[in-house]
Amino acid sequence: MTYCVGLLVREGLVMVSDTRTNAGVDQISTYSKISVWERPGDRVFCLMSAGNLAISQEVVSLIQEDMATAEHNLMTVPNMFRAAQTVGKTVRAVYSIAGRELEAQSADFSISLLLGGQIKGEPPRMFLIYAAGNFIESSVETPFLQLGEHKYGKPILDRAMTFETRLRSALKLALISMDSTLRSNLSVGLPIDVFVYRTDELEVALRKRIDERESYFAGLREQWSTALREAYRGIKDPDWFQG
Amino acid sequence: MTYCVGLLVREGLVMVSDTRTNAGVDQISTYSKISVWERPGDRVFCLMSAGNLAISQEVVSLIQEDMATAEHNLMTVPNMFRAAQTVGKTVRAVYSIAGRELEAQSADFSISLLLGGQIKGEPPRMFLIYAAGNFIESSVETPFLQLGEHKYGKPILDRAMTFETRLRSALKLALISMDSTLRSNLSVGLPIDVFVYRTDELEVALRKRIDERESYFAGLREQWSTALREAYRGIKDPDWFQG
Numbered sequence: 001m002t003y004c005v006g007l008l009v010r011e012g013l014v015m016v017s018d019t020r021t022n023a024g025v026d027q028i029s030t031y032s033k034i035s036v037w038e039r040p041g042d043r044v045f046c047l048m049s050a051g052n053l054a055i056s057q058e059v060v061s062l063i064q065e066d067m068a069t070a071e072h073n074l075m076t077v078p079n080m081f082r083a084a085q086t087v088g089k090t091v092r093a094v095y096s097i098a099g100r101e102l103e104a105q106s107a108d109f110s111i112s113l114l115l116g117g118q119i120k121g122e123p124p125r126m127f128l129i130y131a132a133g134n135f136i137e138s139s140v141e142t143p144f145l146q147l148g149e150h151k152y153g154k155p156i157l158d159r160a161m162t163f164e165t166r167l168r169s170a171l172k173l174a175l176i177s178m179d180s181t182l183r184s185n186l187s188v189g190l191p192i193d194v195f196v197y198r199t200d201e202l203e204v205a206l207r208k209r210i211d212e213r214e215s216y217f218a219g220l221r222e223q224w225s226t227a228l229r230e231a232y233r234g235i236k237d238p239d240w241f242q243g
Numbered sequence: 244m245t246y247c248v249g250l251l252v253r254e255g256l257v258m259v260s261d262t263r264t265n266a267g268v269d270q271i272s273t274y275s276k277i278s279v280w281e282r283p284g285d286r287v288f289c290l291m292s293a294g295n296l297a298i299s300q301e302v303v304s305l306i307q308e309d310m311a312t313a314e315h316n317l318m319t320v321p322n323m324f325r326a327a328q329t330v331g332k333t334v335r336a337v338y339s340i341a342g343r344e345l346e347a348q349s350a351d352f353s354i355s356l357l358l359g360g361q362i363k364g365e366p367p368r369m370f371l372i373y374a375a376g377n378f379i380e381s382s383v384e385t386p387f388l389q390l391g392e393h394k395y396g397k398p399i400l401d402r403a404m405t406f407e408t409r410l411r412s413a414l415k416l417a418l419i420s421m422d423s424t425l426r427s428n429l430s431v432g433l434p435i436d437v438f439v440y441r442t443d444e445l446e447v448a449l450r451k452r453i454d455e456r457e458s459y460f461a462g463l464r465e466q467w468s469t470a471l472r473e474a475y476r477g478i479k480d481p482d483w484f485q486g
Binding site: 159160171175184205206208220227228232238239241 | 394395397412441448459473475478484485
């Protein structure tokens with residue numbers, strides 16, 4: 001499985017992904033699930049994918065190829081809505097190639113994508129694109145979107161994250177959310193990939209790969225664990241029964 | 244959906260369940276998912292169920308009926324392993340009545356159960372019983388078992404719970420785990436049912452229904468939320484990017 005999370009705040013965009021792929025527990029590999037494209041001063045995109053690795057690699061390859069060969073591609077679209085539509089069309093194109101054969105062999109056409117970024121002239125936006133090529137957009141009320149194993153890491157986002165969260169704190173929250181998932185689900189694994197974009201800068205603010213040796217993330221995991229245990233100890237026990 | 248969690252510790256057994264059932268979002272009801280049987284001084288059982296409500300009600304009804312009419316039933320079995328086997332046999336009996344028809348109508352035969360308790364002569368034990376009637380038992384290394392929407396509430400148990408956790412603290416942990424689930428998933432809802440059993444007492448220590456007016460649980464939810472937000476604020480932000 002996979003866990004990807006994107007947080008859109010007033011100050012910018014944070015997207016974090018794990019890198020574990022597996023075809024059964026005896027076939028585990030590390031693959032980047034993140035693609036970043038930018039034309040500084042004009043547009044920045046970050047695309048994260050979950051699902052069947054063959055499908056997501058084909059989608060990304062076609063998007064990339066279209067930038068060199070097609071008239072309508074991510075570098076020529078006028079806004080993020082058209083960018084999401086372009087990715088959605090590519091997903092449908094891959095389905096038209098391989099979808100029926102996968103289904104005939106009882107394999108799902110499984111893919112979902114997070115596309116975040118900004119094109120000059122409008123604010124940063126973020127979309128969740130489904131296997132059918134349709135999509136939803138995040139909003140001020142729903143400022144985060146998730147792919148894959150999303151449940152373990154959702155409670156902290158539900159409680160602490162808003163559109164007004166500062167960009168650095170949004171990154172910290174995304175890392176805490178990832179830590180909860182790493183800790184409780186073996187199919188999600190280190191290293192993790194981090195992308196940060198600051199509103200209106202029109203170039204990438206940060207791309208970083210984090211493994212177990214990265215000291216800030218190791219410290220965050222330790223401090224979060226300790227804080228949770230202390231929080232739990234700090235609440236008095238119920239006195240509903242004797243003894 | 245449903246969330247049920249059972250924690251087996253040295254001092255006893257805590258089992259907590261929500262009460263929401265739904266057949267689509269416009270058909271939501273409150274049903275107890277917990278059955279408790281005891282013969283003080285000899286045996287105590289707590290059974291919690293998730294899945295198709297018609298199936299779980301039929302299983303519980305047959306178990307109950309068997310106590311009056313069958314030679315082998317929960318009140319006559321010599322140990323908890325045989326008790327779990329008896330429940331598993333009842334699940335198979337219900338499958339033999341309704342399973343094929345459900346499948347013919349594209350409905351799953353979906354049920355899972357948690358059975359906890361103690362029979363005089365052995366320590367308390369807890370089992371997770373599947374739709375096929377087979378089952379697994381909790382252990383010192385794996386002291387909690389969950390049914391239904393288990394992911395939201397798993398991280399805190401993974402971090403804080405062991406077999407040596409005190410009984411009152413285990414109840415507090417189960418409530419925190421339930422709170423995380425209630426907060427992030429609409430299909431799990433108040434009120435919740437609580438069962439507590441203390442090792443070797445051979446009678447129920449506590450049965451309690453908790454709704455939004457119950458002051459301890461309301462306080463716990465508030466304190467836990469505050470503590471999480473403070474824990475998150477207490478960790479310094481990453482300084483990986485400028486500005």
